[in-house]
Amino acid sequence: MKLLTHNLLSSHVRGVGPRGFPLRLQATEVRINPVEFNPDFVARMIPKVEWAALLEAADTVPKGPIEGYEHDEKFLRQMHHVLLEVDVLEGTLQCPESGRLFPISRGIPNMLLSDEETET
Amino acid sequence: MALSCTLNRYLLLMAQEHLEFRLPFISSQETYGKSPFWILSIPSEDIARNLMKRTVCAKSIFELWGHGKSPEELYNSLKNYPVEKMVPFLHSDSTYKIKIHTFNKTLTQEEKVKRIDALEFLPFEGKVNLKKPQHIFSVLEDYGLDPNCIPENPHNIYFGRWIADGQRELIESYSVKKRHFIGNTSMDAGLSFIMANHGKVKENDIVFDPFVGTGGLLIASAHFGAYVYGTDIDYNTVHGLGKASRKNQKWRGPDENIRANLRQYGLEKYYLDVLVSDASKPSWRKGTYFDAIITDPPYGIRESTRRTGSQKEIPKGMEKCPESHVPVSLSYHLSDMFFDLLNFAAETLVLGGRLVYWLPVYTPEYTEEMVPWHPCLKLISNCEQKLSSHTSRRLITMEKVKKFENRDQYSHLLSDHFLPYQGHNSFREKYFSGVTKRIAKEEKSSQE
Numbered sequence: 001m002k003l004l005t006h007n008l009l010s011s012h013v014r015g016v017g018p019r020g021f022p023l024r025l026q027a028t029e030v031r032i033n034p035v036e037f038n039p040d041f042v043a044r045m046i047p048k049v050e051w052a053a054l055l056e057a058a059d060t061v062p063k064g065p066i067e068g069y070e071h072d073e074k075f076l077r078q079m080h081h082v083l084l085e086v087d088v089l090e091g092t093l094q095c096p097e098s099g100r101l102f103p104i105s106r107g108i109p110n111m112l113l114s115d116e117e118t119e120t
Numbered sequence: 121m122a123l124s125c126t127l128n129r130y131l132l133l134m135a136q137e138h139l140e141f142r143l144p145f146i147s148s149q150e151t152y153g154k155s156p157f158w159i160l161s162i163p164s165e166d167i168a169r170n171l172m173k174r175t176v177c178a179k180s181i182f183e184l185w186g187h188g189k190s191p192e193e194l195y196n197s198l199k200n201y202p203v204e205k206m207v208p209f210l211h212s213d214s215t216y217k218i219k220i221h222t223f224n225k226t227l228t229q230e231e232k233v234k235r236i237d238a239l240e241f242l243p244f245e246g247k248v249n250l251k252k253p254q255h256i257f258s259v260l261e262d263y264g265l266d267p268n269c270i271p272e273n274p275h276n277i278y279f280g281r282w283i284a285d286g287q288r289e290l291i292e293s294y295s296v297k298k299r300h301f302i303g304n305t306s307m308d309a310g311l312s313f314i315m316a317n318h319g320k321v322k323e324n325d326i327v328f329d330p331f332v333g334t335g336g337l338l339i340a341s342a343h344f345g346a347y348v349y350g351t352d353i354d355y356n357t358v359h360g361l362g363k364a365s366r367k368n369q370k371w372r373g374p375d376e377n378i379r380a381n382l383r384q385y386g387l388e389k390y391y392l393d394v395l396v397s398d399a400s401k402p403s404w405r406k407g408t409y410f411d412a413i414i415t416d417p418p419y420g421i422r423e424s425t426r427r428t429g430s431q432k433e434i435p436k437g438m439e440k441c442p443e444s445h446v447p448v449s450l451s452y453h454l455s456d457m458f459f460d461l462l463n464f465a466a467e468t469l470v471l472g473g474r475l476v477y478w479l480p481v482y483t484p485e486y487t488e489e490m491v492p493w494h495p496c497l498k499l500i501s502n503c504e505q506k507l508s509s510h511t512s513r514r515l516i517t518m519e520k521v522k523k524f525e526n527r528d529q530y531s532h533l534l535s536d537h538f539l540p541y542q543g544h545n546s547f548r549e550k551y552f553s554g555v556t557k558r559i560a561k562e563e564k565s566s567q568e
Contacts, residue, residue: 005349005393020404031441036389041324041347041390048409084392101164111397 001109003007004083006057007049010111011095011102013117022053027104029090042080043070049083057114058082128167131280132158133260135288141314141503141515150262154265156223157276159184165283172284174344176291176313180279182258190237194277198242206243207311209255209281214246217257219282225265225270235259239279256282287313294339294385301360301381303334307416312340315414318501318517319476321346326412330464332400335378337414342382342390346411350378351397358396369549400460408470408524417457419480419513458492462518466496467475469520474500480507480516497523 011020012074046065056059060080062075093102093109100117103110134156156179168181177445185206186197192321210217216487218239220232238258246255254505258281261274294309296302296415307315315337321327323345329337332350334357352358360377382391397403399417458479465475475497481490483506491502 001393001395005395008405008407009403009410012401012403018406020433036323038389038546044324048407050405098132108393109395111395111403112353112355113401 001088001107002034002084003057003086003088003096003106004045005092005109006088006093007053007083007108009093009111011098011100012111013098013100015098016095016097017035020095022050022056022096023102025057025088025093026090026095027088028078029088029089029100031089033085033087035084037077039073039076039080039082040077042083046079058086122347128162130160130162130283131184131187131260131278132160133179133181134158135286135568137179138314138505140309141177141311141505148208155262157260157262157278158203158281158337159187169284172286174317175286176288176317178284178286179288182278183279183283184262184280187276189276189277190273191235191277194279195233195238195241198239210244210246211246212241213548214255215248215249216257217248217250218257218259220259220260220261220501222263222274223260224265225274239393249413258282258409262466271393286484290343290435294343295334299336300384301334301377302336303357304367304415305418306334307336309336309340312337313343314477315515316340316344316346318515318525319412319414319474321412321414326409327412327414327462328404328410328468329415330397330413332394332416333416334380335381335394337416338378338391341379341412341414343385344388345390347390347392348382349392349410350394351399351402352394353396353397353398355428358394399464400457402464402468406467408464408468408473410468410473411470412467412474412476413461414476415461416478419459419478447480455492462494462497465518466494466520467524471520471523473520475516475518475520477516479516481512481514483510483512486512491516494518496520496524 006023006025009021009023010018012025013020046069049065051064055063058073060078062078066072081088087107088104090106091104094100095102100113136154136156139154162171165183168183172181174180185201186194188194188197218236220227220235236259260278260280262276262278263274290313291310294312296306296309299306316327319327319341321341321344324519325341325346326349327338327346328349328351329335330351332338333351333354335348335350338348338350350358355361358378360380369512378394379388379391395403396532458477461477463474465473469475479491488502491499491500491514497506498521500517500519501515502517503515504512505515
């Protein structure tokens with residue numbers, strides 16, 4: 001699971017609503033996966049990122065988007081690495097409100113809940 | 121001051137496949153029906169080339185220099201084509217060749233040579249080069265569509281300068297037959313490219329498939345440079361485990377998963393993530409981040425329609441999948457599924473983003489009013505593909521035209537647009553049942 005994905009995921013446990021974001025990430029196995037750098041794609045993603053959630057999930061992240069980031073290759077490469085190259089293979093995502101754990105195995109999060117747990 | 125736009129005429133040679141899906145792609149105003157020859161007015165050659173970079177429905181495009189219903193008409197038409205438009209391609213330093221294509225008829229080499237000779241009146245000054253000419257000119261003769269009734273003379277003859285070919289070879293290179301990881305209902309490669317085109321997928325888009333299965337639809341989007349996400353409720357499919365769909369193969373191999381499929385075509389860099397998730401209970405945070413949602417939801421026939429449910433609701437004997445952690449049970453009524461899909465699209469698509477999906481219909485009862493509707497989404501196209509004598513599926517394309525306000529979730533209660541489709545909840549039963557068999561029996565007895 002990439003950190004870009006973690007940034008877009010939220011818990012849908014019943015009653016939790018917007019407090020289900022961000023999910024608390026506990027990674028037990030991480031791999032760095034080289035991905036071809038595409039500055040245009042990374043620049044497109046920057047406005048979609050919830051920065052506070054990203055800072056919680058990763059250590060070496062710029063504190064926020066800098067002025068003129070679209071043309072700042074150093075910044076974009078850093079963001080590219082954090083968002084797309086860090087791959088969580090095993091771990092859990094925890095709902096910050098209910099504590100419910102969603103497992104990640106083989107790089108794939110399992111977000112399934114039973115009916116009692118989900119919002120109606 | 122208004123600028124006049126001179127439109128040039130181009131001849132598009134269509135492939136005789138997926139006839140129902142060709143039209144919306146071009147959004148032409150004239151009806152061509154079954155003919156493979158379409159004449160379009162396009163402002164520039166660049167636009168024509170760009171069209172061919174995307175289409176899997178068209179074989180080639182030509183700059184149309186003349187056409188007629190007989191050789192004489194064709195030659196007159198060519199004589200009327202402005203010479204200054206011809207000259208850049210015919211001058212003495214250039215090389216060229218002329219090809220004769222006939223449709224629904226075969227000509228001998230002699231007959232072909234005669235036709236080329238008849239074009240001597242054209243001001244060709246360059247040299248003929250049959251191997252690698254700079255310019256290729258084509259004569260296309262249309263002998264109709266009926267192989268049992270081939271006319272002596274063609275209905276139409278066209279002459280044009282070849283510009284570009286379409287992407288038909290993608291259908292072969294991305295063929296499901298050669299793909300590492302397939303499922304029971306993997307989408308035909310040609311159709312998956314048509315869907316990506318309907319979704320206007322372009323470079324650096326994010327495309328999502330909420331019923332991703334083995335990821336076939338993601339491949340076409342990745343081919344056009346989009347980054348892709350997929351979810352599916354089936355743990356085994358997402359992980360690439362379990363029984364194989366190929367004849368002669370029992371279990372899936374280690375290289376069979378969605379990521380591996382993208383890797384097979386050199387598209388792995390476009391793989392974002394896949395998740396095990398229930399499309400009726402999505403886990404995405406509030407926001408608009410998908411440029412397109414392209415999907416083939418289950419119809420309940422070869423793959424079951426499911427969603428997660430509570431323990432109490434599981435019927436006896438229902439299989440429990442330990443790895444997925446939750447019992448999977450409730451049948452998901454088709455109309456609810458489409459309502460959820462449209463609502464989800466309205467909420468998470470960027471403005472101008474598209475939703476492309478298949479809608480199964482029981483043909484005897486189908487009316488246009490049944491197509492699911494949403495206040496934020498505008499219907500762009502609706503193309504039918506027959507599945508059997510009484511069922512078909514429709515490729516629906518919608519575009520987000522209005523920002524999503526929470527209250528839209530409830531507007532379906534006010535409109536009866538979803539009620540007509542409710543009847544299709546029993547699509548599965550109708551597909552298998554006595555209704556279809558009885559109708560078939562009745563038809564047979566009326567023919568006897």
